[in-house]
Amino acid sequence: MHIELPQPKRTSHAASPPPAETPKTDDLERYRQASNALESTQSEIEEIEHTEAFDVFKKQLDLLRRRLLNSPQSLRQIFIDDGAQAIVWEFKQEALGADFTRTLWNLLLRDDDMSATLLRFIWNVPLKFKRKFIVAIDAYLSDRYPMFKGLSKGWPGQNGIPPYIRSPEERARDFELVNQGYLGYMNLGYSAREVDLFVWLETLRDKQCEDRACELGVPRPGREPKGGCPVKIHIPEMIRLLGTGKFKDALELIESCNPLPDVTGRVCPQELQCQGVCTLTGRPIEIGQLEWFLPEREKLAHPGARGERWKNFVSPWTKAEKPPIAVIGSGPAGLINAYLLAAEGYPVTVFEAFHELGGVLRYGIPEFRLPNSLIDDVVAKIRLLGGRFVTNFVVGKTATLEDLRDNGFWKIFVGTGAGLPRFMNIPGEHLLGVMSANEFLTRVNLMQARLDDYETPLPEVKDKQVIVIGGGNTAMDAARTARRLGGIVTIVYRRTRSEMPARVEELHHALEEGIELKVLRSPREFHSEKSAHVCHAILDVIELGPPDASGRRSPVITGRTETMPVDLVIMALGNASNPIIKDSEPDLKTSKWGTISIGGGSQKTSLEGVYSGGDATRGGATAVLAAGDGQAAAREILGEISFGKAEIEDLVERALRYTDLAQSPQTIVKKVNLAEGIVEMRIKSPLIAKAAQAGQFVRVLPTPKGELIPLTLADWDARAGTIDLVIQAVGASSIGINAMEVGEAFTGIAGPLGQPSKLHRYEANETVAFAAGGLGLPPVYPIMRAHLSLGNHVTLIAGFRTASMLFWTGEGERIDKLAQEFPGQLDVIYASNDGTFGVKGFVTTPLEELLKSAKVGKARKVAEVIAIGPPLMMRAVSELTRPYGTPTVASLNSIMVDATGMCGACMVPVTIDGRLVRKHACIDGPEIDAHIIDWDKFLPRFAQFKAQEHASLVKHGADSAQAHA
Ligand code: FAD
Numbered sequence: 001m002h003i004e005l006p007q008p009k010r011t012s013h014a015a016s017p018p019p020a021e022t023p024k025t026d027d028l029e030r031y032r033q034a035s036n037a038l039e040s041t042q043s044e045i046e047e048i049e050h051t052e053a054f055d056v057f058k059k060q061l062d063l064l065r066r067r068l069l070n071s072p073q074s075l076r077q078i079f080i081d082d083g084a085q086a087i088v089w090e091f092k093q094e095a096l097g098a099d100f101t102r103t104l105w106n107l108l109l110r111d112d113d114m115s116a117t118l119l120r121f122i123w124n125v126p127l128k129f130k131r132k133f134i135v136a137i138d139a140y141l142s143d144r145y146p147m148f149k150g151l152s153k154g155w156p157g158q159n160g161i162p163p164y165i166r167s168p169e170e171r172a173r174d175f176e177l178v179n180q181g182y183l184g185y186m187n188l189g190y191s192a193r194e195v196d197l198f199v200w201l202e203t204l205r206d207k208q209c210e211d212r213a214c215e216l217g218v219p220r221p222g223r224e225p226k227g228g229c230p231v232k233i234h235i236p237e238m239i240r241l242l243g244t245g246k247f248k249d250a251l252e253l254i255e256s257c258n259p260l261p262d263v264t265g266r267v268c269p270q271e272l273q274c275q276g277v278c279t280l281t282g283r284p285i286e287i288g289q290l291e292w293f294l295p296e297r298e299k300l301a302h303p304g305a306r307g308e309r310w311k312n313f314v315s316p317w318t319k320a321e322k323p324p325i326a327v328i329g330s331g332p333a334g335l336i337n338a339y340l341l342a343a344e345g346y347p348v349t350v351f352e353a354f355h356e357l358g359g360v361l362r363y364g365i366p367e368f369r370l371p372n373s374l375i376d377d378v379v380a381k382i383r384l385l386g387g388r389f390v391t392n393f394v395v396g397k398t399a400t401l402e403d404l405r406d407n408g409f410w411k412i413f414v415g416t417g418a419g420l421p422r423f424m425n426i427p428g429e430h431l432l433g434v435m436s437a438n439e440f441l442t443r444v445n446l447m448q449a450r451l452d453d454y455e456t457p458l459p460e461v462k463d464k465q466v467i468v469i470g471g472g473n474t475a476m477d478a479a480r481t482a483r484r485l486g487g488i489v490t491i492v493y494r495r496t497r498s499e500m501p502a503r504v505e506e507l508h509h510a511l512e513e514g515i516e517l518k519v520l521r522s523p524r525e526f527h528s529e530k531s532a533h534v535c536h537a538i539l540d541v542i543e544l545g546p547p548d549a550s551g552r553r554s555p556v557i558t559g560r561t562e563t564m565p566v567d568l569v570i571m572a573l574g575n576a577s578n579p580i581i582k583d584s585e586p587d588l589k590t591s592k593w594g595t596i597s598i599g600g601g602s603q604k605t606s607l608e609g610v611y612s613g614g615d616a617t618r619g620g621a622t623a624v625l626a627a628g629d630g631q632a633a634a635r636e637i638l639g640e641i642s643f644g645k646a647e648i649e650d651l652v653e654r655a656l657r658y659t660d661l662a663q664s665p666q667t668i669v670k671k672v673n674l675a676e677g678i679v680e681m682r683i684k685s686p687l688i689a690k691a692a693q694a695g696q697f698v699r700v701l702p703t704p705k706g707e708l709i710p711l712t713l714a715d716w717d718a719r720a721g722t723i724d725l726v727i728q729a730v731g732a733s734s735i736g737i738n739a740m741e742v743g744e745a746f747t748g749i750a751g752p753l754g755q756p757s758k759l760h761r762y763e764a765n766e767t768v769a770f771a772a773g774g775l776g777l778p779p780v781y782p783i784m785r786a787h788l789s790l791g792n793h794v795t796l797i798a799g800f801r802t803a804s805m806l807f808w809t810g811e812g813e814r815i816d817k818l819a820q821e822f823p824g825q826l827d828v829i830y831a832s833n834d835g836t837f838g839v840k841g842f843v844t845t846p847l848e849e850l851l852k853s854a855k856v857g858k859a860r861k862v863a864e865v866i867a868i869g870p871p872l873m874m875r876a877v878s879e880l881t882r883p884y885g886t887p888t889v890a891s892l893n894s895i896m897v898d899a900t901g902m903c904g905a906c907m908v909p910v911t912i913d914g915r916l917v918r919k920h921a922c923i924d925g926p927e928i929d930a931h932i933i934d935w936d937k938f939l940p941r942f943a944q945f946k947a948q949e950h951a952s953l954v955k956h957g958a959d960s961a962q963a964h965a
Pocket of ligand 1: 267269330333334441614620624
C-alpha cells in the first residue's frame with residue numbers, strides 16, 4: 001500500500017500568476033524558506049518513524065490491509081456488530097417503533113450476512129423480546145402481510161402463521177394441491193425470501209424443550225411412548241437450524257433419517273405424533289409443514305442440486321462390496337428401506353406388483369393431497385443411489401422368496417402393505433354402483449380414469465348421490481375425490497365425529513368442500529329397483545355403547561332405520577392383508593388377521609433373512625409408521641456380513657442378472673391372425689413363462705394410458721421364455737392390443753395370477769369334460785394338456801359362432817397335435833351355432849348327451865366339467881350339470897383392476913351354507929365352483945361399464961367395427 005507523506009502547506013502565493021522567466025529576489029527568498037521547512041518536516045517524520053507508536057500503527061495498518069484482502073466481509077462485520085448493538089438497544093425499549101420494524105424487516109429480507117446475523121440474533125433473544133418483535137410486525141407490517149394480522153394475540157402458544165390453503169370453492173373443482181404449505185404463499189406474489197421468513201417466524205415459537213417430546217414421544221410406563229416421530233427426525237434440532245437460518249443443514253438433517261420428508265410431512269397424522277405432544281398445546285408448531293417445506297424449497301432454489309449431491313456416488317452394484325437386498329413392495333416402508341440400504345452401499349432391487357411405484361401413496365392418496373411428483377422424487381433419489389426397480393412383479397406369483405434368494409439376494413424386506421379391501425357382507429353389496437374405495441381411488445389416481453385420454457372406465461359421478469361408508473383417511477379421500485368429480489357426497493359413519501380416525505385436517509377440509517357428514521349411521525342393506533344398479537341404502541341408526549377393544553365407544557344398533565337415495569356407494573372400511581405371499585410361503589408365520597408376524601422388538605419374520613414392516617405387519621396403519629418400520633428393518637439388515645469378497649461379487653452378479661431379466665421389455669415376437677378380430681401373440685416374458693401353471697392368467701397393460709385387463713394364458717414355453725395370449729377385439733383396449741405388431745412391447749404384463757387349476761387323477765373309465773365357448777378354447781388348452789399329462793381322459797366340447805370363427809381346429813394345429821401327443825386320451829366334439837362346423841347348437845347340446853350317456857353307462861363317467869367362455873354359456877353349463885351332481889367349475893374373466901385382490905371389482909357372489917359370501921375371481925379363482933355362484937347376481941356385473949365402454953368405442957371410431965364383430 002502506498003502511504004502518502006504529508007505535503008508542505010501551500011501559501012496563498014502558490015496560487016499567484018505563473019513566475020516570469022527570470023526569478024525575482026523575493027521568490028528566491030520564499031524558495032529558501034520552503035526548502036528549510038521541508039527538510040525540518042522530513043527529519044521530524046524520520047524521527048517519528050522510529051518511534052514505537054508508529055511501529056504499532058504500521059503493524060495495525062498492515063493487519064487491516066491483510067484482513068481486507070483475505071476477507072472483505074470482516075470490515076462489514078465491524079459495522080454489523082455496531083448495528084447489532086443499536087438493535088439491542090431498540091429491543092430494550094418498551095416497544096419497537098414503526099420505522100425500526102420496517103427497516104429491520106427489510107434488512108431481514110436482504111438474504112445476506114447481515115440478515116443471517118439478524119435471524120440468529122432474534123432467534124437467540126429471550127421470549128419477551130421475540131414477543132415484542134411479533135407485536136411490532138403485527139402492528140406495522142400486516143398491511144403488507146395479512147397473515148401477520150392478529151398474530152401477536154396469544155403468541156407463541158395460541159397463534160402462528162398457517163400454511164397457505166386454497167379456498168374450498170376453488171379447490172373442490174380440481175385435483176390441484178389443497179394445502180400448499182408455506183411455499184403456497186408464492187402464488188400470492190410473495191418472494192421465496194419472504195416465505196423463508198414466514199417459516200422462520202413459525203420456528204420462533206419453539207421452546208427447544210429439553211425432553212424433545214415431539215421427537216421421542218412422552219414416556220409411558222410399560223408401554224410405547226405416546227406420540228413422537230416414528231422415523232426419529234431430530235425435530236428440535238431441525239427447528240433450531242431453521243430458526244438460525246440454516247435451511248440447507250436442516251434439510252440434510254432430515255434426509256439423513258427420512259428420504260421422504262415431503263411425503264410424511266403432508267400425510268402423517270401429526271396430531272397423534274409430533275404435534276400431538278407439542279408443549280404448545282393451543283397451537284402446536286407446524287412441524288409437518290416445516291418438514292415438507294425444506295425439500296420443496298431446495299428444489300426451487302437449486303433445481304439440479306440433487307444430482308450434484310450424488311454425482312460422485314458409485315453404484316453399489318458396481319462396487320459389489322456388499323450383498324444384494326430385495327425389497328418387496330414400493331410403499332413408504334419399502335422405499336425408505338431401499339433408500340437407507342442403498343445409501344449404506346448395498347445393491348438393492350425393489351420388486352413391485354403394480355406398473356407404478358409408491359404403493360398407497362400413489363394409488364390411494366389423491367393428487368390434491370399428495371402430488372405424484374413427490375413419489376417420483378423419492379424414487380429418483382433411490383435410483384441416484386444405485387437402487388433398481390422392477391415393476392409388474394408379484395412376489396408369490398412371478399417368483400417366490402426362495403427364487404429371489406436363489407438368484408443372489410442375501411436378505412429380503414417384505415413391505416407389501418394391507419391392500420385387501422374390507423366389505424360388510426350385507427345384502428345388496430353385489431349391486432352395480434357399490435365398490436371399494438380402493439377400486440374407486442385406483443381408477444382415478446393410478447389409472448387416471450378421469451382424464452379423457454386414458455382408457456380406464458369410471459362410474460358416473462357427476463350430479464349423482466354418492467355415499468362413502470367409513471371415517472378414516474380412505475373415506476375422506478374417496479369422498480373428496482367424488483366431490484371433485486361433481487358428486488353430491490355424504491360420508492356415513494357409525495360413531496361420532498370425535499371418534500373418526502381420519503386426520504383432523506382432512507375431515508375439516510372435506511366438510512369445507514361441501515361434503516355432508518351423517519354420523520351414528522351404518523348401512524344395513526342396499527337395494528335396486530328395475531336394474532341391477534343400486535338405488536337406495538337402508539341405514540341403521542346407531543347409539544354409542546360402552547368402549548370396545550379399540551378404546552372407543554362401541555356402536556349399538558337401535559333398531560330404527562333410515563332410507564337414503566344413492567347412485568354410488570363407496571366402501572371405505574379399512575384393509576386386510578393380501579394373502580398372496582403368505583399362500584406361497586407355508587413357513588411364514590402370520591397372525592389370525594393374516595398380517596405377517598414379527599416380534600421381540602425386531603422386524604424379523606419367521607423366515608431366516610426375511611424382514612417385514614408397515615401395513616404388512618400392522619394391518620392398515622399409517623405411512624409414517626410404515627416408514628419407521630422400513631427404517632428399523634434397514635438398521636437390522638445392516639448387521640455383520642459373513643461372506644468373502646468373491647462370494648459377494650458372485651451374489652451381486654446373479655442378482656443383477658435376475659433384476660435385468662425381470663425388467664426386460666415384454667416384446668411381441670410373433671403374431672398370428674386366427675380368425676376375424678382374433679389374434680394370437682407370442683410375447684417375451686421369461687419369468688412369467690417360468691412360473692406359469694395351467695388355469696392362470698396375466699394382467700396386461702398395453703400402453704401407458706391403457707387399461708389393466710386380465711387375459712388367460714393360452715400357452716407358455718419356459719425354455720424359450722415366452723407366453724402366448726389370444727385376444728379378441730371387443731372393446732377399445734382389446735382392439736388396441738390386437739393392433740400391436742411384432743417388435744412392440746407391452747407397458748407391462750404381470751403374472752401368472754390367480755390359482756392354478758386343481759388337478760386330480762381320475763379313474764380310467766372317467767373323463768374330464770371341457771366346455772369351451774368361442775374364445776374359451778385358448779384358456780382351456782393348457783388345462784386340458786395338464787389333465788392329459790396326468791393320464792386323465794379328456795373330452796373337449798368346443799363351440800364356435802360359425803365356421804369362419806374357427807381356429808386351432810385344423811390338421812396339424814394345436815388340438816390335433818394334442819390328440820396325437822396323447823393318443824386315445826382325447827375326444828373332441830365341435831359345435832357351431834349355425835351348424836356350419838361340427839354339430840349344430842351350443843356346447844350344452846353335446847355335453848347333455850355325454851352326461852345322459854354316462855348316466856346309463858354308455859359313455860365314460862364325467863368326473864368334472866370345466867366351463868370357459870361367455871358368462872351366459874357358463875351359467876347354462878352350470879345349470880345343466882347341477883342335476884347330475886357333476887362337479888363343475890367356471891373360469892371367470894371378470895372386470896378387474898389390479899387382479900391381485902386389491903380392488904374387489906371382480907367380486908363373485910356365491911352361496912355357502914345358505915349364506916351369501918363374497919369371492920374374488922382374481923385371488924379365489926379364476927376357477928370357481930359354478931354350482932355355488934349366484935348367477936342372477938353375478939351376470940349383471942359383466943355389464944358394469946357398458947355405457948363407458950361404448951363411449952370409448954365411439955371415441956376411437958371403433959363402434960361400427962365392434963358391432964360387426
Ligand atoms: P403400501 O403403501 O400398501 O405399499 C405396499 C406395496 O406393495 C404396494 O405398492 C403393493 O402393490 C405392493 N405389493 C403388494 N403385494 C405385493 C407382492 N406380492 N409383490 C410385489 N409387490 C407387492 N396414512 C397416513 O399416514 N396418512 C394418510 O393421510 C393416509 N391416507 C390414506 C389414504 C388411503 C386412501 C389409504 C388406502 C391409506 C392411507 N393411509 C394414510 C395409510 C398409509 O397409506 C399406509 O399405512 C401406508 O401406505 C402403508 O405403507 P406400506 O409401505 O406398508 O404399504
